[in-house]
Amino acid sequence: MARSLAARIERFPVQGSFTISRGAKTHVDVVVAEVSDGPHTGRGEGTAIYYKGDLAELALAALTGCAGAVAAGAGRADLLALLPAGAARNALDCALWDLEAKQSGRRVWQTLGLPVPQPMLTAYTISLADPAAMAAASAVRGRELLKVKLGGEGGPQADVERMAAVRRAAPDARLIVDANEAWGGTDIERTLRQLAPLGVELVEQPVPAGRDAELEGLNCAVPLAADESCHDRDSLDAIIGRYRFINIKLDKAGGLTEALALRHAAATRGLGVMTGCMLCTSLAIAPAFMVAMQGSYADLDGPLLIEDRPHGLRFEGSDVYPPDAALWG
Incomplete structure (x- = not known):
C-alpha cells in the first residue's frame, strides 16, 4: 500500500x-x-x-x-x-x-511484550534560580520526585545552598540533580559529600561531555548519571566505570527503536536507566513511556512545562498515565 x-x-x-x-x-x-x-x-x-x-x-x-x-x-x-x-x-x-x-x-506495548502500562511516577523539574525562588517552586504539595537544575552562578558551593533551600521547602520529596555539565574542573567528590545528607539520590552530568575522564576513580557519595555523554549504544564504552546510570532520551537516541536497544545494552553492562525528555508535548512522551516502563527513574514532565497540545497525557499528582491509542501507539 x-x-x-x-x-x-x-x-x-x-x-x-x-x-x-x-x-x-x-x-x-x-x-x-x-x-x-x-x-x-x-x-x-x-x-x-x-x-x-x-x-x-x-x-x-x-x-x-x-x-x-x-x-x-x-x-x-x-x-x-x-x-x-x-x-x-x-x-x-x-x-x-x-x-x-x-x-x-x-498497541506498541503489546508488540514489545510489555505488561499492561500503569500510571508511573515522574520527576518534576525545578528550574535554576536563586535559592528562595527554587524553594518556592519546590514547595508545591504532592510532588514526590523533584529534578533540580543546578550549575548556576557561584559554582558548586552555591548549588549546595540551592539544594539545601529546596530540601527545607520539600522535606518529604525525593531529589535528583541535573548539573548540566557545569561542575567540570571542580572538587566533585566534595560536592557529592555535601549533597548526600540532603537525600539527593542521583546527579546527572556533572562534567562537560567529552571530559568524562575527570570522573575516573572518584569516590562518589551520590551515584552519577550520564546525559550529554550518552546518546546511543556507541556512547556506552566511554562511560563505563564513570557513571552508574544513563539518561535515555529519544531525541538523543534518534527514536524509540534505538532507545530500546540502548536500554537493553545498558542493562547488560549493569547500568541503571533514567528515561528523560526534552521540552516537548505529550506526543513525544507517549513513546518514551515504553522505555520508562523498563527503567529506574522517569523524567517525563515535558508537557507540564509547556502549554501542551489538546488531548495530551493525563498527569495527576506525581504520576503520568499511559497514552491511549488516540494519542499514539
Missing part, C-alpha cells in the same frame, strides 16, 4: 520560563512527522537538541528529504542509513511505530 510522509514545525509556549545553566527558554519548536497509508496515519514528534547545534528547521528539511524513501517503503530498520540520530529520526521512527500499531490493531 502506498505511503506518504508529511512534516511540519509546531511551536508551544513554555509555562513561564525554563532555565538551566545554559540559559532560559520561553517556547519550544517541535517537528512532527506523519506517515499515512491512506486508512491509517502514524504520528511522531521530535525536539531538536539545541546544545548539539540542531534546529527544528534542519530537522524539518531532513524529514522532507526522506519523503521519497518513505513512499518507496523504507521502514524503521532503514532509518539508521537515512538519518543521523536526532529530532528528525526520532519523529519519523515514532511515526512508523504508531502506523504499525494502527495497521496491526495491536
Whole structure:
C-alpha cells in the first residue's frame, strides 16, 4: 500500500520560563512527522537538541528529504542509513511505530511484550534560580520526585545552598540533580559529600561531555548519571566505570527503536536507566513511556512545562498515565 510522509514545525509556549545553566527558554519548536497509508496515519514528534547545534528547521528539511524513501517503503530498520540520530529520526521512527500499531490493531506495548502500562511516577523539574525562588517552586504539595537544575552562578558551593533551600521547602520529596555539565574542573567528590545528607539520590552530568575522564576513580557519595555523554549504544564504552546510570532520551537516541536497544545494552553492562525528555508535548512522551516502563527513574514532565497540545497525557499528582491509542501507539 502506498505511503506518504508529511512534516511540519509546531511551536508551544513554555509555562513561564525554563532555565538551566545554559540559559532560559520561553517556547519550544517541535517537528512532527506523519506517515499515512491512506486508512491509517502514524504520528511522531521530535525536539531538536539545541546544545548539539540542531534546529527544528534542519530537522524539518531532513524529514522532507526522506519523503521519497518513505513512499518507496523504507521502514524503521532503514532509518539508521537515512538519518543521523536526532529530532528528525526520532519523529519519523515514532511515526512508523504508531502506523504499525494502527495497521496491526495491536498497541506498541503489546508488540514489545510489555505488561499492561500503569500510571508511573515522574520527576518534576525545578528550574535554576536563586535559592528562595527554587524553594518556592519546590514547595508545591504532592510532588514526590523533584529534578533540580543546578550549575548556576557561584559554582558548586552555591548549588549546595540551592539544594539545601529546596530540601527545607520539600522535606518529604525525593531529589535528583541535573548539573548540566557545569561542575567540570571542580572538587566533585566534595560536592557529592555535601549533597548526600540532603537525600539527593542521583546527579546527572556533572562534567562537560567529552571530559568524562575527570570522573575516573572518584569516590562518589551520590551515584552519577550520564546525559550529554550518552546518546546511543556507541556512547556506552566511554562511560563505563564513570557513571552508574544513563539518561535515555529519544531525541538523543534518534527514536524509540534505538532507545530500546540502548536500554537493553545498558542493562547488560549493569547500568541503571533514567528515561528523560526534552521540552516537548505529550506526543513525544507517549513513546518514551515504553522505555520508562523498563527503567529506574522517569523524567517525563515535558508537557507540564509547556502549554501542551489538546488531548495530551493525563498527569495527576506525581504520576503520568499511559497514552491511549488516540494519542499514539
